[in-house]
Amino acid sequence: MNKRKIPQTVILGGGLAGLASAYELSRAGKKVTVLEKWEDVGGLARTIKVGRFAFDTGPHRWYTKSNMVNGWMLKLLGKEVINVPRLTRIYFDKKFFFYPIKLKNAMMGIGLIKAFRAVTDYIIARLKSRLFPSVLHTMEDGYISQFGKTLYETFFKRYSEKLWGTNCRNISIDWVGQRTRGLNFLTILKESVFKSKSVVSLVDEFSYPDRGVGRIADKMVDFVKKSKGEIKLESEVVTVNCGGGKIVSVVAREKGGEKVYKAEEFISSIPLNSLVESLKPSPPAAILKTAAKLKYRDELQVALFIKKTHITPDTWIYVHPKEIPFMRVMEMDNWSSRLSPAGTTTMVFEVACNEGDRVWKMKDEQVINMIADSFISEFNLIKKEDLIGGHVHRVPKEYPVYHLDYKEDVQILKDYLRQFSNLQIIGRNGTFRYNNMDHSIEMGLYAAWNIIKGERKWDVDSVNIEREYLEEKKIETVEDELLEENGRK
Numbered sequence: 001m002n003k004r005k006i007p008q009t010v011i012l013g014g015g016l017a018g019l020a021s022a023y024e025l026s027r028a029g030k031k032v033t034v035l036e037k038w039e040d041v042g043g044l045a046r047t048i049k050v051g052r053f054a055f056d057t058g059p060h061r062w063y064t065k066s067n068m069v070n071g072w073m074l075k076l077l078g079k080e081v082i083n084v085p086r087l088t089r090i091y092f093d094k095k096f097f098f099y100p101i102k103l104k105n106a107m108m109g110i111g112l113i114k115a116f117r118a119v120t121d122y123i124i125a126r127l128k129s130r131l132f133p134s135v136l137h138t139m140e141d142g143y144i145s146q147f148g149k150t151l152y153e154t155f156f157k158r159y160s161e162k163l164w165g166t167n168c169r170n171i172s173i174d175w176v177g178q179r180t181r182g183l184n185f186l187t188i189l190k191e192s193v194f195k196s197k198s199v200v201s202l203v204d205e206f207s208y209p210d211r212g213v214g215r216i217a218d219k220m221v222d223f224v225k226k227s228k229g230e231i232k233l234e235s236e237v238v239t240v241n242c243g244g245g246k247i248v249s250v251v252a253r254e255k256g257g258e259k260v261y262k263a264e265e266f267i268s269s270i271p272l273n274s275l276v277e278s279l280k281p282s283p284p285a286a287i288l289k290t291a292a293k294l295k296y297r298d299e300l301q302v303a304l305f306i307k308k309t310h311i312t313p314d315t316w317i318y319v320h321p322k323e324i325p326f327m328r329v330m331e332m333d334n335w336s337s338r339l340s341p342a343g344t345t346t347m348v349f350e351v352a353c354n355e356g357d358r359v360w361k362m363k364d365e366q367v368i369n370m371i372a373d374s375f376i377s378e379f380n381l382i383k384k385e386d387l388i389g390g391h392v393h394r395v396p397k398e399y400p401v402y403h404l405d406y407k408e409d410v411q412i413l414k415d416y417l418r419q420f421s422n423l424q425i426i427g428r429n430g431t432f433r434y435n436n437m438d439h440s441i442e443m444g445l446y447a448a449w450n451i452i453k454g455e456r457k458w459d460v461d462s463v464n465i466e467r468e469y470l471e472e473k474k475i476e477t478v479e480d481e482l483l484e485e486n487g488r489k
């Protein structure tokens with residue numbers, strides 16, 4: 001049995017990706033150090049507690065196409081997993097529409113004339129792409145090709161522009177592929193006739209930890225700490241020292257001052273541009289210029305605690321009208337009854353913005369009043385006296401913005417980082433890829449396994465690309481074999 005000494009590892013970022021690496025290395029018996037800038041772990045997938053209320057940082061359903069990742073997650077959470085029926089709708093013109101679109105509901109809701117236009121538009125879009133094939137670049141191109149112009153303008157354009165704060169022509173088509181992969185007018189038609197659920201976006205039940213999505217991070221942290229690993233909170237990596245084709249150490253800003261962490265291996269899940277910008281010696285000016293092109297969309301998450309239950313039947317609702325300040329709202333007691341005290345619920349509203357803009361800088365009280373007034377007047381589901389309180393959570397870097405040539409820019413940065421043989425980059429902002437939780441966890445597992453195995457056997461970069469085009473991977477048992485090899489199973 002090969003009992004290789006597993007190298008000392010420092011992990012940058014304590015979101016799900018970084019924690020998955022820390023968890024696996026701990027399982028293999030290695031003491032790791034995780035450096036996390038915020039006051040808590042979990043990154044974008046946290047459950048925030050305010051008094052007796054708990055709410056998630058945005059709707060987080062667990063769904064994965066990978067049996068390996070699913071099995072890993074179910075083992076981690078054990079009996080805490082519940083199945084939640086999904087109901088998601090779109091709200092505009094004072095009406096609710098099912099999402100993913102259900103043909104009959106959509107066509108009845110938009111009226112006969114528009115419905116006729118939607119069908120003919122879709123046929124025209126398909127014919128055009130057959131007769132005059134061209135390369136599609138933008139989010140608008142993508143949606144029109146999948147759904148036709150009328151359905152795009154009705155169901156996708158307004159929401160997308162509210163989310164991104166820019167015209168759909170300024171965002172790459174890749175975002176459409178990642179968000180509505182496999183979904184188009186024909187799959188919706190097929191789903192309504194045959195009730196087939198082959199497309200991820202159409203799945204109508206999902207797994208969820210009954211005490212909130214934050215349990216995924218908490219469970220990993222408990223294990224890492226039990227295994228004598230370190231989780232350093234409020235520890236912001238500001239400098240990454242490199243030399244001789246390797247990362248030598250990182251410097252983190254902490255309460256007591258700056259601290260240096262040395263290791264043999266480094267895994268980074270911090271934003272790709274931050275990593276490049278913190279390298280010392282500094283990369284060439286052209287690389288720094290490319291890093292500066294990567295942008296993110298930020299968000300306020302506003303929780304209202306309410307003396308009522310099941311105000312809506314939905315897990316979440318997409319809210320299109322421009323004049324309503326929030327773009328999505330979710331109701332926590334439709335996810336789990338354990339998140340709010342009896343007789344109450346929490347509604348969480350997402351307000352897209354840019355860090356430092358007018359909305360971002362509004363006082364918490366102002367934001368809470370703005371959201372409460374808008375929700376009460378537009379939906380008429382609660383009264384002001386039903387409100388118990390509110391809370392505002394500001395989240396920088398929620399969504400990597402896929403500008404039109406982002407792919408080339410990301411590749412330039414990745415190629416530059418490849419010179420550091422003991423560095424692996426993982427995670428959503430870490431790889432600048434629109435990851436879901438399962439993708440980030442999968443990347444984290446691969447990076448850890450590569451270190452445990454002593455060779456770069458698992459390709460982190462293969463995660464969350466068009467799986468349909470990849471050979472099905474047979475990796476269900478690989479992690480256990482690895483741990484056995486290291487004598488830890």
Ligand SMILES: Cc1cc2nc3c(=O)[nH]c(=O)nc-3n(C[C@H](O)[C@H](O)[C@H](O)COP(=O)(O)OP(=O)(O)OC[C@H]3O[C@@H](n4cnc5c(N)ncnc54)[C@H](O)[C@@H]3O)c2cc1C
Nearest residue numbers: 013015016017037043044058060061237427428436437440
């Ligand atoms: C609103 C919303 C809804 C979502 N819904 C779903 C869903 O339904 N299903 C699903 O599967 N996924 C969903 N996701 C995606 C999911 O949240 C992410 O894929 C996942 O949490 C990303 O984990 P990560 O570790 O890759 O990144 P992050 O969570 O971003 O973790 C990176 C960590 O690095 C830290 N960091 C940054 N800079 C530094 C630094 N300099 N030094 C130290 N630490 C640093 C950050 O604070 C953060 O904790 C959703 C995301 C959002 C925003």
